[in-house]
Amino acid sequence: MSNHQKRLSVPKSWPVARKTETFTVKADAGPHGEDGVPLLIVLRDVLGYVQSKKEARYALDEGNVLVNGVEGVSESRPIGMFDILAFTEREEYYRVFPDEGGRLALTPVDADAAGSKLAKIENKTLVEGGQTQLNLHDGQNLVIEDGSEYDTKDSIVVSNDDDEIVAHFPYEEGSLVTAVRGSHAGDIGEVTDIQVTPGSGSNNVVVETDDDTFETVEEYVVVIDENFTGDDE
Known part of the structure; x- marks a missing residue:
């Protein structure tokens, strides 16, 4: 299977120029489905922090780049809506947020805000032991003791350190x-x-x-x- 993706056929959410070159890097399987943008594109094409895959791999191996609080991820790791990127040496933090054209863009946040991520509840199911599993938009699943206050289409804020829910925003009129x-x-x-x-x-x-x-x-x-x-x- 090829490690390359034709630029003309990438999803509209990808922040890449489509007519400069024929190919770009292909995302690994993982969060965000086909809309996930490879981390290398964010580092190289959006931020300009690296010039090559080799430089990106070095920065990631050094632990200087964290995705949702996790270090050592692959340069092909899919990045998508509401992910948190932390550049520890630079003391820079970003939230992935859709811009007016629907393309994924980076919104600067402070260190405190970078400690958690927003997620939309896509599904909710009862699991063994009477607990509730919340299926989130990026593929993450959370198992909680009592899910009665949460509904599909609600949003939650999840701590990157321990996956605890720290805020809840119901989907309703007035939201x-x-x-x-x-x-x-x-x-x-x-x-x-x-x-x-x-x-x-x-x-x-x-x-x-x-x-x-x-x-x-x-x-x-x-x-x-x-x-x-x-x-x-």
Whole structure:
């Protein structure tokens, strides 16, 4: 299997130029599915901190780059929405956040904010012993004692040190959300109406921004709070 990916066919969320060269690096299997951007692209093409795969591997082996608090990851490790990147020697920290075009961009955060990550609950199931498993948007699964207060489409903040839930943002009217897909990707606003669609179709959600109102399917929005918009930086 090839280790290369044609630039013209990469997902729209990848922050790469498509017509400069034919190929780019291919992401490993892992978090975020096909939307996951290889860490090498972030280090080389977005930040310009390395010039080659060899330089990236050296920095990672030295423990200077952490993804969600974990060091020693592969340069092909998929990076995606709401991941936290920490550059310890530089004392720089970033949250991966969709920009207005839906491409993954980096929002600077402080060291305290870099200690946890935001996650959307995609599914919730009962497991052995009466515990609850929360399946998150990036593929991580959390098993908790009591899941009664959590619902699918809610968001939680998970500590990178011990996977403890440190905050919970319910999905409901009045919630602050960001669109992560579709024509309104990157827009942030308040949910004013959740329109339930009969049958198996997707529900629609109406979101009011500072300047406008838009409607999209609820799978395209993620609940956040004001600390995740980047406005406080």
